Structure formats: structure tokens, C-alpha cells
Amino acid sequence: MKKLIMFIVLLSSLFILVSCIEEDLGEIPVFSGVEDKEYLLGDTFEPLLGITAVDQDGNDLTELIEVDGLDDMGLFNNTLANVGTFTLTFTVTDENGLTAMAEALITVINPEDIDLGLYGCDAITQGDYVLTWCDEFTDVGFNFNAHGVNLDKWRFQIGTGSQYGLTNWGNNEQQYYREQNARVEDGRLIIEAKRESYAGKNYTSARLWTQPTFSQTYGRFEASIKLPAGDGMWPAFWMLPQNSPYGGWARGGEIDIMEARGRLPRQATGAIHFGDTWPNNTYSSNTYFFPTGTDITDFNEYAVEWEEGVIRWYVNGINFYTLTNWYATGFDFPAPFDVNFYLILNLAIGGNFDGNILPPDSLFDEPVLMEVEYVRVYQKQN
Numbered sequence: 457m458k459k460l461i462m463f464i465v466l467l468s469s470l471f472i473l474v475s476c477i478e479e480d481l482g483e484i485p486v487f488s489g490v491e492d493k494e495y496l497l498g499d500t501f502e503p504l505l506g507i508t509a510v511d512q513d514g515n516d517l518t519e520l521i522e523v524d525g526l527d528d529m530g531l532f533n534n535t536l537a538n539v540g541t542f543t544l545t546f547t548v549t550d551e552n553g554l555t556a557m558a559e560a561l562i563t564v565i566n567p568e569d570i571d572l573g574l575y576g577c578d579a580i581t582q583g584d585y586v587l588t589w590c591d592e593f594t595d596v597g598f599n600f601n602a603h604g605v606n607l608d609k610w611r612f613q614i615g616t617g618s619q620y621g622l623t624n625w626g627n628n629e630q631q632y633y634r635e636q637n638a639r640v641e642d643g644r645l646i647i648e649a650k651r652e653s654y655a656g657k658n659y660t661s662a663r664l665w666t667q668p669t670f671s672q673t674y675g676r677f678e679a680s681i682k683l684p685a686g687d688g689m690w691p692a693f694w695m696l697p698q699n700s701p702y703g704g705w706a707r708g709g710e711i712d713i714m715e716a717r718g719r720l721p722r723q724a725t726g727a728i729h730f731g732d733t734w735p736n737n738t739y740s741s742n743t744y745f746f747p748t749g750t751d752i753t754d755f756n757e758y759a760v761e762w763e764e765g766v767i768r769w770y771v772n773g774i775n776f777y778t779l780t781n782w783y784a785t786g787f788d789f790p791a792p793f794d795v796n797f798y799l800i801l802n803l804a805i806g807g808n809f810d811g812n813i814l815p816p817d818s819l820f821d822e823p824v825l826m827e828v829e830y831v832r833v834y835q836k837q838n
Contacts, residue, residue, distance in 0.1 A: 483512040485548050485556040492561040496598050501529070501536050501562075503544060511550040521548045529562065536564045572598075572608040573670050577832075585676045585761075585834030589666075592830050593640045604640030610664040612638070613802075616657065626705075629690070630806035630814065631659040638662035645828040647803045649689070651820040663802035671698035671796035672833060677713060678759035678770075679801075680829035683752040688815035689718025690804040691826045693758055698796040702784045706730055706737035709784070709792035711767065714758035717810040721751040724758065726769035726777050730792060732785040742769070742777035755829060763836070765790045801828060 489507040503526060509517040524545040530538035541563045549555040573589035576596030580587045591609045599607045612635045617625035624630070632654045638647050649661040683691045693714045700708030706729035716724045727741030746752070759770040769777040784791040803826040806814050815824075 482552065482554070484554045485509050485511050485517055485550050487546060487548070487556060487558045490546055490558040490560050492563070494563045494565060494596075494598065495536055496567045497536055497539055497564055498567075499536050499564075499598065500534050501531060502534060507546065509546075509548045509556065511554075515550075517548050517550060521546055529564070539564050539566050575608070580832065580834075582676055582678075582834050584836050586837055587832060588672060588675065588835045589670050589833040590831060591645070593643055593645050593828065595640075600640075601635065603636070603638060605635075605638055605645070605664070606640075609669055610666060611668045613663045613665055616655075625804070625807075627804070627807040627809065628812055629804045630657060630688075631661040631804060632657040633663040633802070634660050635662065636660075638664060643829070645801070647691075647801065647826040647828075649684070649803050649805055649820075649824040649826075651815075651817060659805040661803045661805060663800065665798060665800045667696075667698065667798040670833075671798040672835065673794065673796050674762050674764065675836065676759060676761045676832075676834040677799065678757055678833075679713075679831040680755050680757045681714070682755045682825075682827040682829075683716050683721075684718055684803070684824045684826060685721040685751070685753050686718040686815055686819040686824065688806050688810070688813050688819075689716075689824070690807050690809050691716050691718075691752075692800070692802055692804070693831075694800050695797040696800065697792065698798050700792060700795055702787055702792040702795075704733045706739070707733045707784050707792060709782075709797070711760060711762065711793070711797060712741070713760045713769070714771075715809065716752045718752075718815075719810055719813060721753060722746045724752060724756075724771060726760070728767065728779060728782060728793070730782040730784060736785075740779055740782065744769075744771045744774070744776040746771075755827075762793065764794065767793065799831065799833075801826075801831070 487509050495501060503523045504521060509521055511517055525543050529542050541561055544560050544562055546558045547555060576594055577587060577590040577592060591606060597606045597608060601607055614633055616632055617623060637660050647662045652660055654660050679693050695711040697708045702708045710729035712727040714724050722745060724744045725741050727739055729737060729739045731738040757772050761768045766780045768775050806812055
């Protein structure tokens, strides 16, 4: 019995001693930035990009991090050469000999096996329509710019339009478009108009397009968008032909899914431009009037359903305009609206659409934002 009591006392003392030693040594190091990621075959891969480690006193241990599991990835000059899912193990040891370990799964996908336009999207249907392209503005994807915009889906048009032969974008717009004025934040694309001098203009904003990445003939094209009110604001969600065989604007066509005048926040318009090349072109348009208590500063879903020989416009599911008549000089109906069109999102300032009105400086006392929750494109089944 005495031996048993002595053994228990000795064991307790040993436990206290070990606990004291551990308490003296402190806490193990802490990793940041270790997370599961996906890449495309051929992407550049830096295993420690964005990963850091610190000890309990906040001392940087990043240079001491070791990585295990890289051999299976087939890296060649930091280029991913093998397809599959790989486990990387990160370890770091502080000056007290305390070691921390963390793991991340790295998935490498062959781009030929996926549709980048649908990557990160749920399999959504809208009646008879099946999803063919979307951006939900999440962090799911492979190719983002510094501001979180997915460059596999969108690219930027920069400047005043002169690069495209369009002085002031052909509409007397007063902004300079910059990539820096668009960002993805909290699951939304944000285009910010600013009162600032840049490259000879007094305002900056952003214009995104899918011309390099995606276009489609016919379907449903929709977006949930919150727009800024105020004089001189001209936000738009619209479409132009990818490679029109019918000639220049507007014989090649233009579909305006939504345009708004910030001066008139209870109105949004839909339109098409067609006919002959400028200045012998024409257009058809109609205006949606928001119910009392709502306006363009709320999130609203703007959409067109475009089929052979008919285009329908919707706001929040309400069909406010339908067209079945247009033309392209010298070509048979339904030209020009029978070829691929791409998407554009932009926030213009000034311009001909609302009589060249400019915003008061006071409008920019608060951020002037165009916010987009999602953009989705569908194709009718069969």
C-alpha cells in the first residue's frame, strides 16, 4: 500500500514538472495563410506565397518554414506539371524547440476538363434556360487581379476610348476608365466613380467587358445591380457583337439590357441600336418606372431574354418591353441580332444620354458606387 501511494505521489510530481516545463516553453508558433487552393495545370506556383508564421512573442518565423510534399506536384521552374490533389505539410520550429505543423490541399486541374465561365457557379436553371456563364463574385477561381476581379471572366477597357477610335467613348463621356476603380468585396463587384484628375479627365471610373472571354447568341442575360443616384451618373449593363458580319456601329447592333440616369432614380431603360452605320443608325427603347418606395439605388434584377426574332426586357421579373422588329441595312431579318454578343458593365459620368449633365462635387462626399451581386447567362434548352 505504501508503495502504491509513493508511486502516485511520484507520478503526480512528474506531471507537475512536465506541465511547468511546457508552461515555461510557452505556446507553439502560429501559421497564417495556410489554406486549400486550386490551380490550373501550367500555373506558376509559389508554395510559401501568402504564408507566414510567428512565435508567441510575435517574432517572424516565416523564413524558417519547411514544406514537404512538393516532389509529387512535378514542379518545373515553379510551373505546375502534374494534375491531381496534393497534400503539402508546413512545419516551423521556434528557438525553444516548439514545432507547429499545418496542412493544405493543393488541387491542380487541367483547364481542358472545365468550363472557366461556369467555374464556381451552381447549376441554376431559369424555366427553360440552363446556365452557361456566370460570375457570383466569390474567391473561387484561378486568375484574379489585385482587386479580386476574376480575369478568366472579365477584362478591362482602359482610358477615354481613343484606343478604340472612340473619342470620349463616342458619347462625350467625361471619365477615364481605370482597372483600379473596380474591386470585389463581400461577394459583390463594386465599380467606384471618383472625382479626381487623371490623364486629362476630372473623373475616373471602370468599364469591364467579356469580349476576350465570353460571348453568346440568344439566351437570358441577367444581373442584380444597385446603382448610384445623382446628376451625371450613367450606369449601364449592355451588349455588343463579338465579330459582327454586318459592319460597324450600329448596323452591327447593340442591346442595352439596362441604362439609367442618376438624375431620375425611379427609371431604367432598355433599348436596341440598329439600322445602318452611324450617323444613319436608329434605335428603339422603353422605360421602366419603379413602384413607389423603390428605385435604382436598391438591388434590382435587370434581364433580357433574346430569341430568334424577339427580345424581351425585364426588371425584377416584370416584362416591360418586347421587340420583334429591327433591321440591318442590306441584310435579312433577324440581322443584326443573330450572332454572338458579349457583356459590358460600366459607370459613365456625364455624356449625351442625359444631356451632358455633370455631377456636383458634393456627390462625391460619400463613395459613388455601382454594386453587382451576380451576372448570369443562360441558354434555352434544346
